[in-house]
Amino acid sequence: MAYHEGLRLAEPPATGTAETADDLLERQRHRESSARSYPRRLPVALASAQGSTVRDHHGREYLDCLAGAGALALGHHHPVVVQALRDALDEGTPLSTLDLPTPVRDRFVEQLFAVLPEHLRDGRVLFCGPTGADAVEAAVKLARTATGRSGLVAFGGAYHGMTQGTLALTGRKSVKEPLGTLLPDVHHLPFPTAFRSPFGLEDGAAMAGRLVEWALTDDLSGIATPAAVIAEPVQGEGGVHPMPATFAATVRRSTRATGTVLIADEVQTGLGRTGDLWASDAIGLDPDVLVLSKAIGGGLPLAVIVHRGELDGWQPGAHAGTFRGQTLALAAGAATIREVVRAGLAQRAREAGRRLTEGLLTVAADDPRVGHVRGRGLMAGAELVDPGVVDADGVPVPDGWLAGRVQRAMLDRGVIVEVGGSHDAVVRFLPPLVITDEEIDRVIDAFGAALRAVHAEDGSER
Numbered sequence: 001m002a003y004h005e006g007l008r009l010a011e012p013p014a015t016g017t018a019e020t021a022d023d024l025l026e027r028q029r030h031r032e033s034s035a036r037s038y039p040r041r042l043p044v045a046l047a048s049a050q051g052s053t054v055r056d057h058h059g060r061e062y063l064d065c066l067a068g069a070g071a072l073a074l075g076h077h078h079p080v081v082v083q084a085l086r087d088a089l090d091e092g093t094p095l096s097t098l099d100l101p102t103p104v105r106d107r108f109v110e111q112l113f114a115v116l117p118e119h120l121r122d123g124r125v126l127f128c129g130p131t132g133a134d135a136v137e138a139a140v141k142l143a144r145t146a147t148g149r150s151g152l153v154a155f156g157g158a159y160h161g162m163t164q165g166t167l168a169l170t171g172r173k174s175v176k177e178p179l180g181t182l183l184p185d186v187h188h189l190p191f192p193t194a195f196r197s198p199f200g201l202e203d204g205a206a207m208a209g210r211l212v213e214w215a216l217t218d219d220l221s222g223i224a225t226p227a228a229v230i231a232e233p234v235q236g237e238g239g240v241h242p243m244p245a246t247f248a249a250t251v252r253r254s255t256r257a258t259g260t261v262l263i264a265d266e267v268q269t270g271l272g273r274t275g276d277l278w279a280s281d282a283i284g285l286d287p288d289v290l291v292l293s294k295a296i297g298g299g300l301p302l303a304v305i306v307h308r309g310e311l312d313g314w315q316p317g318a319h320a321g322t323f324r325g326q327t328l329a330l331a332a333g334a335a336t337i338r339e340v341v342r343a344g345l346a347q348r349a350r351e352a353g354r355r356l357t358e359g360l361l362t363v364a365a366d367d368p369r370v371g372h373v374r375g376r377g378l379m380a381g382a383e384l385v386d387p388g389v390v391d392a393d394g395v396p397v398p399d400g401w402l403a404g405r406v407q408r409a410m411l412d413r414g415v416i417v418e419v420g421g422s423h424d425a426v427v428r429f430l431p432p433l434v435i436t437d438e439e440i441d442r443v444i445d446a447f448g449a450a451l452r453a454v455h456a457e458d459g460s461e462r
């Protein structure tokens with residue numbers, strides 16, 4: 001018997017089959033790797049979506065404050081994105097062209113350059129493999145090639161991806177420890193975090209800035225002058241920590257003084273999310289390399305780095321890959337960039353973010369378990385704590401167990417949120433930029449109601 005004769009083709013479920021979400025989740029549990037993550041905390045099977053709302057397999061609606069981990073700036077199935085995808089298909093543009101030019105690719109590049117921070121508008125763009133992590137890898141390779149140095153400085157709490165190189169730059173220890181040696185010559189310095197900081201109650205921005213300056217410029221710092229410093233203008237996965245502008249100024253000054261390439265990872269913050277088109281621009285970071293993914297693909301996989309032209313010392317093919325600018329992602333991305341600018345969605349994110357954080361603060365005012373509310377634009381977080389236990393600075397300790405229960409209780413109330421930060425104790429809000437005021441109010445109500453429900457259950461085992 002020929003090998004293929006023994007193979008079975010999977011049959012699509014017959015119309016009307018009453019497959020429950022539990023069936024789908026169970027099949028996923030059975031077939032997919034243990035590395036799957038979101039369905040463990042958010043056990044829903046999604047069937048359809050529109051705007052800020054997703055609908056599960058049973059027709060139940062949820063407000064989506066995860067939004068593809070920030071990839072869906074315009075929410076689900078925005079008409080301009082759907083139209084751009086249809087147009088690209090109707091035009092018959094080849095879907096996969098490596099890096100050969102197409103009209104769709106050209107339109108994306110023109111659209112991107114039209115809205116980049118001023119100092120990068122005469123720079124270069126490199127299309128990477130379609131993930132944020134691959135773009136960070138490319139940025140690091142670019143900096144190393146351009147400077148002839150190898151060292152890299154990253155920050156505690158940073159998240160730059162899950163490849164071996166980007167994990168070396170990432171803060172969270174639990175995902176690194178099973179892997180042994182990662183990319184060598186990486187040095188982590190403290191990021192200036194509010195509320196809980198390695199500097200205790202000192203001014204973290206000033207202290208962290210002094211450390212960066214010392215590490216880069218003091219000949220006894222022990223760190224050979226690095227190729228690059230990489231930073232997120234707002235740390236997302238690390239627990240929603242906006243970078244203070246004073247710290248940004250010190251980082252920029254120290255890197256410039258030492259010929260160190262400054263890389264801003266705007267994979268999550270880019271394209272309006274934080275209330276400005278580019279979060280790094282708003283705080284004066286003025287990076288030499290900007291790393292972009294998520295929103296710039298309009299919900300489809302796309303990643304680029306944009307950098308100062310003088311760094312472009314690469315050999316042809318120095319960073320290659322099959323999917324460097326996939327046609328549908330380029331079409332969706334160009335339409336998304338245009339719409340974010342046309343509709344003033346960065347400004348809208350600022351106003352909506354204010355409404356969201358004010359609402360979260362109102363909840364916090366009545367509940368000591370909400371230790372700190374912070375964020376920039378529509379990248380907001382509420383750190384949950386155990387008010388009965390304080391650290392050496394008198395700051396209540398993070399309570400990840402509570403955050404997990406609140407996340408689940410919010411899901412029960414029709415709102416999807418993420419958790420992150422130290423001990424996963426920060427409830428994270430990352431909705432589409434098109435979220436309405438009424439939807440924001442529902443998110444805030446669900447947060448308050450979830451906390452009350454969890455409190456009511458207290459006495460349940462920890």
Ligand SMILES: Cc1ncc(COP(=O)(O)O)c(C=O)c1O
Nearest residue numbers: 131132133159160161265267268
């Ligand atoms: C700041 C930042 N950098 C890099 C990445 C990695 O992107 P990807 O998951 O597409 O590899 C992420 C993902 O969340 C991110 O938030």
